[in-house]
Amino acid sequence: MTLSLVENKVGLSKTHGHHGELIQGIFTTNKGLCRGLVTLPFKEAWSVARFEPNSSSEFTINDITKYKALKALELTAHYVSQENQKGYLEINSNIKVGKGIGSSTADVLSTIMAYIDCYNITLSNKEIAQIAVKAEKASDSLMYPGQCILFAQRDGEVLRYFPGQLPFMEVIGVDLPMNTIETLNLTLPEYSESDIISFQILVKLLGKGIEQQDTSLIGIASTKSAEINQKFFPKPIFNELLRLSKIIGAEGIQVAHSGTVIGFIFNPLKPKHSNNISLLNSELKRLSLKPYKFTI
The missing domain is CATH 3.30.70.890 (GHMP kinase, C-terminal domain)
Structure with missing residues (x-):
C-alpha cells in the first residue's frame, strides 16, 4: 500500500459488471478444496462512484439501499488509517440488482477506487479484493480487469491465473x-x-x-x-x-x-x-x- 494524504478533492471511478460465470464450483488448491469462479466480463454493465470529502462526522450516500458500498467506504478508510476523513458518496449504476451480473461488487469496487483516487492512494488488487470480500462476504473478480483468473469469491484470493x-x-x-x-x-x-x-x-x-x-x-x-x-x-x-x-x-x-x-x-x-x-x-x-x- 502506498499512502499519500494529498487530496484530489473529488474521487471518481467506474467499474464494469459481469454476465455471471463461465465456471463455478469447488477446486483443488495447495490449501485444499476451495470455492471459486471464473467471471465472464460484461462491459455494457457499469457502476460509477464519486466521493467528495467534507467535514461531516460520518459517511453519507445518495442511495441508502447501497449499504454494501457504504460499508466498503468505511472499511477502506479504516484500512488506510483515515477513519476521521469522512465525506459524501454518490453511486450511479445501470446494473439491475439480483440478476447475478455484479451489481454489488461493481458498486463496492467503484467506491473503494473512488476513495483512494481522492487521496492519491495506491492499493494492490489483492488488497482491494480483501476489502471487497469484507464488505460483501462474497465478491466477484472485477478488481482484476483484463485478467482471466480463477477467483475464490469468499476469500478474495486468486486461485489460478490463466x-x-x-x-x-x-x-x-x-x-x-x-x-x-x-x-x-x-x-x-x-x-x-x-x-x-x-x-x-x-x-x-x-x-x-x-x-x-x-x-x-x-x-x-x-x-x-x-x-x-x-x-x-x-x-x-x-x-x-x-x-x-x-x-x-x-x-x-x-x-x-x-x-x-x-x-x-x-x-x-x-x-x-x-x-x-x-x-x-x-x-x-x-x-x-x-x-x-x-x-x-
Missing part, C-alpha cells in the same frame, strides 16, 4: 423469468465427489481453451458447469435453452450461477454465424425472451 485472455466471442444473453436472487441468502451447494472431479477437469479445459484461443473448449466447460449448477439453483426452461444452443450452432451456454441470466456463446468467425444468430433471436422471442448481444 495463460492469456479469453478469445474473441459473441454472447447472446437473456434474463430469465424468475425471482431476483440475493446471493448471501442462498445455501451453499453441497457438491458431490463426482462434481468436484468434474470441476478439476473443467478448469483445465477452460485453461486449454484460453491458451489455444479455442472458443469450443470454453463453451464445453461453461455448459457443463451450468448443468451442474442446475441441480442446486435451477433455471426455468434450462433444458429447452440447452437444446436450442446445440441446434443453432452455439459453442455452449453460460449462466449466472446465483442469478437469472444465461448466455449463448458463439465464435463469430464461424460460417453461417449471422444466420445462426438470427435463428436464435427468433426462437428466443418465440419464448417471450428479449435477447441482447455483447462481445468479449
Whole structure:
C-alpha cells in the first residue's frame, strides 16, 4: 500500500459488471478444496462512484439501499488509517440488482477506487479484493480487469491465473423469468465427489481453451458447469435453452450461477454465424425472451 494524504478533492471511478460465470464450483488448491469462479466480463454493465470529502462526522450516500458500498467506504478508510476523513458518496449504476451480473461488487469496487483516487492512494488488487470480500462476504473478480483468473469469491484470493485472455466471442444473453436472487441468502451447494472431479477437469479445459484461443473448449466447460449448477439453483426452461444452443450452432451456454441470466456463446468467425444468430433471436422471442448481444 502506498499512502499519500494529498487530496484530489473529488474521487471518481467506474467499474464494469459481469454476465455471471463461465465456471463455478469447488477446486483443488495447495490449501485444499476451495470455492471459486471464473467471471465472464460484461462491459455494457457499469457502476460509477464519486466521493467528495467534507467535514461531516460520518459517511453519507445518495442511495441508502447501497449499504454494501457504504460499508466498503468505511472499511477502506479504516484500512488506510483515515477513519476521521469522512465525506459524501454518490453511486450511479445501470446494473439491475439480483440478476447475478455484479451489481454489488461493481458498486463496492467503484467506491473503494473512488476513495483512494481522492487521496492519491495506491492499493494492490489483492488488497482491494480483501476489502471487497469484507464488505460483501462474497465478491466477484472485477478488481482484476483484463485478467482471466480463477477467483475464490469468499476469500478474495486468486486461485489460478490463466495463460492469456479469453478469445474473441459473441454472447447472446437473456434474463430469465424468475425471482431476483440475493446471493448471501442462498445455501451453499453441497457438491458431490463426482462434481468436484468434474470441476478439476473443467478448469483445465477452460485453461486449454484460453491458451489455444479455442472458443469450443470454453463453451464445453461453461455448459457443463451450468448443468451442474442446475441441480442446486435451477433455471426455468434450462433444458429447452440447452437444446436450442446445440441446434443453432452455439459453442455452449453460460449462466449466472446465483442469478437469472444465461448466455449463448458463439465464435463469430464461424460460417453461417449471422444466420445462426438470427435463428436464435427468433426462437428466443418465440419464448417471450428479449435477447441482447455483447462481445468479449
